[in-house]
Amino acid sequence: MRAFIKKYNTLHNQIFLLFSLVSVISISAVTYIGYNKFSSVYNDVVQAQLEQTSVELNSTIDAKYTQVSMIASQVSTDEDIQNAMYQMLGNPEMAGLQKQTFKRTLNSYYPYVDSILDYRFYALDGTGLFPTSQELNLIIDDASIQKALDAEGQLIWVGQDTKSYRYSYAIKVIRLMNHSYENSGFLVLKLANDFFDTRFGDRDNFIQIFDNSGRFLTGQNSSKLLFSDDGEISISGEPFYVVKSVSTRTEWTIYVAQSMVSYNQEIQKIRLFLVGIAMIGVVLGFLLSWIIASYITSPLKRLIEAMRKGPKRQLLHIEETNSSIEMYTLHHTYNQFITDIERLIEEVYEKQLHQQQAELKALQSQINPHFLYNTLNTFYWKLIDDGKDELAEYVLSMSALFKYSVSSSTTATDVVKLHEELDQIEHYLNLMKMRLDERLSWSIQCEPELKDVQIPKLILQPFIENAIIHGIEPKRTKGIININIQSNGPKRLSIIIEDNGKGIPAAMLEKLNKGTDISTGIHHIGIHNIRMRLAIHYSVNVADSLCFSSDEVRGTKVSLVLPKGEIEG
Known part of the structure; x- marks a missing residue:
């Protein structure tokens, strides 16, 4: 392993690995951030569309409720109905005489809203007037009756029929317009709940509507009632996104559920697409990193090859490249370095040549120095014997000076101590x-x-x-x-x-x-x-x-x- 690292631990490979690592990290980060950003935006779009759908459904349901309320108002203000209720005011026993009037009048309103199954009329005391004498409190609770009285002619939603969840009741008080809007009785509507049902989008999407009492009114998947705030939920292991809204008119709660299966499939496609783009980017990053590493290191390789291919004992100059300021400086410095080395080699060679020539001349100038020393010594002792001491001292100085001068060519060193040099100067001056x-x-x-x-x-x-x-x-x-x-x-x-x-x-x-x-x-x-x-x-x-x-x-x-x-x- 160490040998493998040593073999491939080159500057080119280091730069390649560094740029590759940077490109992989950058592309991965961009892909990750892009995916999260796109998912967030896509999720916001889905949520916005779902909220818009909820608003539209709410408007549709309010429109249907308004339609029912208008039909109830038209029925309660019909002239024949007004006269009949006035005649029966305080005389409920006259209801049998007015049945034909009620039938004839109601037949003209049934086609408008076919989901209104029945119109029922009651006296203020709750006695049934048409079509049955059944007491009002058997189908409508006292609280709803009081609300109808307090609403002064507005339609009041009562809720589900206690005998069947498929039907609901609504009630309003009938006021006599020609008699100071005096209360004359009640109009009760029986409606099919599926009148408010609606679908949107795929078959997996659904809505559920709950009345103002929190009771299920209509919608799909009634076996799995949605009592949830906005957000993601799971139904039978399938993901859904739920948006909750409350009608300001009816105070009904509407849940709109969007299946996330198709959404997740789209996200998966986007994920695969981004991964593919990232892989292509990584490959291009590797290729670009290799090109950059080769571009940076090629001048260095040329420099190394020039140093390796140079003849033995000879350094070669290389061509200076302008690929970058750093490479130009490196090549220029190398060439200057080679020039300095060549100059130093030449100087050393000249010094050695001069030294060899000096040594040769010194050797050539040696003519048996021992013979000269012995001759001078003979002169010295002869002068001493003759009593010429001063002259003998001159000969001794000349002998010492000659020996000192000639010995520089015959010894291994040409270096002396300062006092030795000064002594020889003293002999010369003498x-x-x-x-x-x-x-x-x-x-x-x-x-x-x-x-x-x-x-x-x-x-x-x-x-x-x-x-x-x-x-x-x-x-x-x-x-x-x-x-x-x-x-x-x-x-x-x-x-x-x-x-x-x-x-x-x-x-x-x-x-x-x-x-x-x-x-x-x-x-x-x-x-x-x-x-x-x-x-x-x-x-x-x-x-x-x-x-x-x-x-x-x-x-x-x-x-x-x-x-x-x-x-x-």
Whole structure:
């Protein structure tokens, strides 16, 4: 498993997986939110349609009730009915004489509402007048009778027939219009409840109507009465959405039930459609993620291939791409890096070549140094035997100086301690004093803690030699050389060499400070060689600290700053 991860754990695959994950999460979130939003909107639409249907059904039922109420008003105000009720007012026994009047009059009203099965007339005391003498309180309760009296001619709904739930009664008082609207009796209507029944929508949808007393009046599924507020319910395991409304005219409660089976089927279709769209989106997201990952990583792949296909020990430049600022910067930086490496390789190669050439020249210049040492020692002891001690000391200084100079080509290191370099300068100055005598004097000042600092061998002696040969010797006045070595901060030391000899011309001084190698004869030591040795021995650019200042009257000053730490041999 670890090997598999290591093999495929590439930047391309990481970007692909990241973009794919983001696309899957985004598409899933959008699908989920869209589905919930659509379901909510669809549910609101169904609910609104159902509420609208409830309002329309309520209006229809109110219209039917108004129709019955109008028929009752027309019957109660019919002129023949008014006269008959007036004649029977206080004389119920005359009802038999008025039967033909009631029949003839009612026959003209039956066709208007065929659901009104019977019109019944009663005296104020409840005695039956037509078509039967049955007492009113046997079919109508006293509370409804009182409501009819208080309603002053308005039709009052009584409710279901106690003998059959299929029928209901309504009652109103008959008022005599030509006799100061005096109450003369009651008109009772017997109606078939299915007159108010209605259907809507699919066969699975239904309504139920309950009168103002909460008794079932009409509707479908009477075996499963709906006593529920608005919302979803389950009937025999089937989901329904119920809307409840109350008529302001009749105070009846109407329940409208909408089957949710078809609704759920539509939602399921929408769910499948959204899932299909989401799957297509995921596939497109994967494809787009792969394209984006390839577009981003292709410049990096070209960079890697360029690094892998480069010849051995050779780095290749690559073409800089403009696909993005980041990739352009990466390629440009890589090319600059290759350029810097090539330059450093060339510099190291040149340093090694110069060092090899210097070592070869040193080897070529060795002409049996032991023979020369022995010869000088023979001169020294001969001079001692002859009592020429001063001359013997000069020979000893020359022997030590020669041995110190030649040994740099035969040892494995070209680094000495500062005090060793200063000792050899002292030997050299002693030899030069033999020739210049009183015309040469010098002083060497060095802080004690700096004497063990390592420096390149013979790095100072050329400046002393140039000061004598090109500065002091051409003048006839007394020459002075001052060497001052002191700390320059915690990590550096400063070396200053001054003389009062003949100064350096301005043109030559400018070339020396620029690092140009100038030769003025066989005694001149090239400053360029000193700069090269400093560059070889120190990792930092110490050669730039070498500075010359000169005046043709007051003399020359050479300053150099070196690190105190270890240097390369």
